[in-house]
Each structure stands twice: as C-alpha cells, then as structure tokens.
C-alpha cells in the first residue's frame with residue numbers, strides 16, 4: 001500500500017558483461033530523466049572501485065562485497081528520492097538477489113535490467129581494451145571469458161543492444177520506470 005512514507009525513488013540495476021553498454025545506457029537514461037527535472041544518480045562500477053570499493057579485487061568474495069556496498073548505497077539514495085542507475089556487472093545471481101531483498105525490505109522499487117549483449121559483440125566493442133589485454137595474457141579472470149557471469153533468468157527488462165541503438169534501450173528503461181512510478185507514485 002502507498003503511504004506518505006513510501007520511498008519515492010527507485011534503483012535500476014544494469015547488469016551485463018564488460019562493454020555490454022551498461023554505462024552508456026545509464027547515462028542516456030539519466031539525461032532523459034534530468035531533462036524532465038527528475039533527480040537521477042549514476043553509480044558506475046569503474047568509478048566506485050576507486051572510492052567506496054577501493055582495495056577490492058575480482059575474486060568472487062570481493063565482487064560480492066562490491067555489489068553489497070553499491071546495493072546499500074543505491075538503496076540509501078533511492079530512499080532519499082533519487083532514481084539510481086547502477087552500471088555494475090554483478091556477475092553472481094545470489095548477490096543480486098540480496099540487493100533486491102534489501103530494497104524490498106525497505107519498500108524501495110528495484111528493477112533489474114539485463115544488458116544482454118553477446119560476448120563476441122562486447123569483445124569487438126572493447127570500450128576499455130580489457131578483452132585485448134586479457135587475450136594478450138596480461139591478467140586472468142575476465143567476466144564472461146574465464147570468470148563466471150550468471151545471466152539473469154527473470155530480469156524486469158532485457159536489452160538487446162546489438163539490435164537496438166542506445167536511445168531505444170534508454171526509452172525502454174524510461175518506460176519501465178514510468179510504469180512502476182504510476183503504480184507507486186514516485
């Protein structure tokens with residue numbers, strides 16, 4: 001039931017492989033929201049690994065801790081009224097489920113968006129040269145290549161960025177938020 005105490009914000013978690021388009025789509029959604037005067041915050045994995053998750057690596061335990069911290073931060077911002085766009089791989093389903101549960105426990109809207117770009121397309125895009133460095137033997141444990149990525153089985157939205165341009169994906173997220181906000185009045 002909606003009351004005056006119901007949080008007005010929401011968290012949208014964009015999960016997907018490196019270079020799938022999480023950051024690009026989050027930015028496009030934020031632009032759309034801000035143009036309408038809505039408060040949008042972007043939480044990006046790359047940035048947060050330099051601050052709130054500094055010192056964490058890419059083991060399963062560290063990735064889970066990273067996701068837990070970012071989930072708590074997102075919930076806090078959403079509780080304060082922001083639309084929070086999280087662009088973080090979050091490769092493990094159990095860690096993602098915990099973030100969903102944390103939001104549910106506080107009555108905060110939570111949407112999981114699967115940026116379902118296939119590995120070969122991500123590797124061709126290679127926005128940060130990660131796939132190339134991995135192929136060159138510079139490091140091991142790249143998500144989707146030789147480290148796990150547990151794809152969402154029941155996301156709230158799936159984006160096929162190899163078929164759809166950025167603006168179509170951003171519009172789909174915006175429309176999903178609109179549908180949720182109508183039912184929750186944020």
Ligand SMILES: Nc1ncnc2c1ncn2[C@@H]1O[C@H](COP(=O)(O)OS(=O)(=O)O)[C@@H](OP(=O)(O)O)[C@H]1O
Pocket residue numbers: 017018019022023045046049058062063064066067087088089090091128130140141142143147
């Ligand atoms: N081994 C390995 N695997 C995956 N990603 C790697 C790795 N090493 C560095 N990077 C870079 O770190 C970004 C991923 O950070 P995240 O916080 O989103 O990852 S995670 O949810 O904790 O798994 C990720 O950013 P995105 O490309 O934006 O996804 C990479 O640029």
Ligand SMILES: Nc1ncnc2c1ncn2[C@@H]1O[C@H](COP(=O)(O)OP(=O)(O)O)[C@@H](O)[C@H]1O
Pocket residue numbers: 016017018019020021022023024025087125127161162164165166169
């Ligand atoms: N339809 C699309 N949707 C999102 N990104 C796209 C699309 N087509 C090409 N790209 C490009 O793919 C790259 C994705 O990089 P980025 O957004 O940093 O991914 P991630 O945050 O998932 O690592 C960018 O260079 C972006 O311009």
